[in-house]
Amino acid sequence: MYAQLVDTGLAKVRSADDMDEAEAAFQARIDAGVRIEPRDWMPVPYRKTLVRQISQHAHSEIVGMLPEGNWLTRAPSLKRKAILLAKVQDEAGHGLYLYSAAETLGVSRDQMVEDLHAGRAKYSSIFNYPTLTWADIGAIGWLVDGAAIINQIPLCRCSYGPYARAMVRVCKEESFHQRQGYDIMLTLCRGSAQQKQLAQDALNRWWWPCLMMFGPSDAESVNSAQSMRWGIKLHTNDELRQRMVDQTVPQADFLGLKVPDAQLRWNEESGHYEFGKIDWDEFYRVLKGEGPCNRERMAARVSAWEDGAWVREALNEHARKHEADSARLA
Numbered sequence: 001m002y003a004q005l006v007d008t009g010l011a012k013v014r015s016a017d018d019m020d021e022a023e024a025a026f027q028a029r030i031d032a033g034v035r036i037e038p039r040d041w042m043p044v045p046y047r048k049t050l051v052r053q054i055s056q057h058a059h060s061e062i063v064g065m066l067p068e069g070n071w072l073t074r075a076p077s078l079k080r081k082a083i084l085l086a087k088v089q090d091e092a093g094h095g096l097y098l099y100s101a102a103e104t105l106g107v108s109r110d111q112m113v114e115d116l117h118a119g120r121a122k123y124s125s126i127f128n129y130p131t132l133t134w135a136d137i138g139a140i141g142w143l144v145d146g147a148a149i150i151n152q153i154p155l156c157r158c159s160y161g162p163y164a165r166a167m168v169r170v171c172k173e174e175s176f177h178q179r180q181g182y183d184i185m186l187t188l189c190r191g192s193a194q195q196k197q198l199a200q201d202a203l204n205r206w207w208w209p210c211l212m213m214f215g216p217s218d219a220e221s222v223n224s225a226q227s228m229r230w231g232i233k234l235h236t237n238d239e240l241r242q243r244m245v246d247q248t249v250p251q252a253d254f255l256g257l258k259v260p261d262a263q264l265r266w267n268e269e270s271g272h273y274e275f276g277k278i279d280w281d282e283f284y285r286v287l288k289g290e291g292p293c294n295r296e297r298m299a300a301r302v303s304a305w306e307d308g309a310w311v312r313e314a315l316n317e318h319a320r321k322h323e324a325d326s327a328r329l330a
Ligand SMILES: [Fe+2]
Pocket: 061, 090, 091, 094, 148, 170, 174
């Protein structure tokens, strides 16, 4: 598909002889901090990596609406319901900006959706965990959106223009999401002993999966080194994970909650928290489709797509009519 993109003129074709020169010029632009835009020449693997990363990101925003959507009808007050509704709608918007950013690389939205539904494209594994109580909604906003911010802030400076610009708005909204999650946790922690226990249980459930969101240690990964040279990735997974722990532990302390890690301790010398070992077997199990909600999430997405067929048809029909009318008037 990507070879075909090069042939159809979406990217300027370079012969094998001057490819090295073109690549060197491309790298020099990135090194100088010049943004790459959709019409610019780019190496095929750069385009391919971005399509994979941006579409995966878009799918995560959309699938991520499901665990929280689960609580829209059961929010404890009208105010909480309105806030959660706004948050979930924001996530739909994030998905749409990101699908649009991926489309600038020559892949269609239908293709991306088809890849997701066929299991060829991934989304963040964190959304394969269930939301058992209202406190999970607090924990998701605080921790999952918190991790998303840490991941996405550097992407506002990534080398691909449409992706970087989408991230600026997304990050602003994510910070509202994180605050609303923390506010739910704070309210529960200042409530009855039972409410505080709900908050603690939610932290226990979400802490480790959130640390897994940054991905396995990538110090030796070839792909990750290449993504860093291309300015698509600006920090290693481990650096971002450390940032998450350093930022979140004091917030848990303020809530009066205990982070579920017996090895967690402050290292005076390094100025960072040390933390216990992550269960990567669990991570790979969920990634392979064996998480608690993988099947449920995919089934919900596929049925939403099928149920929406009549809306897409009606919109296409409307667009066709509008086009025909405009042609007649012209
Ligand atoms: Fe989002």
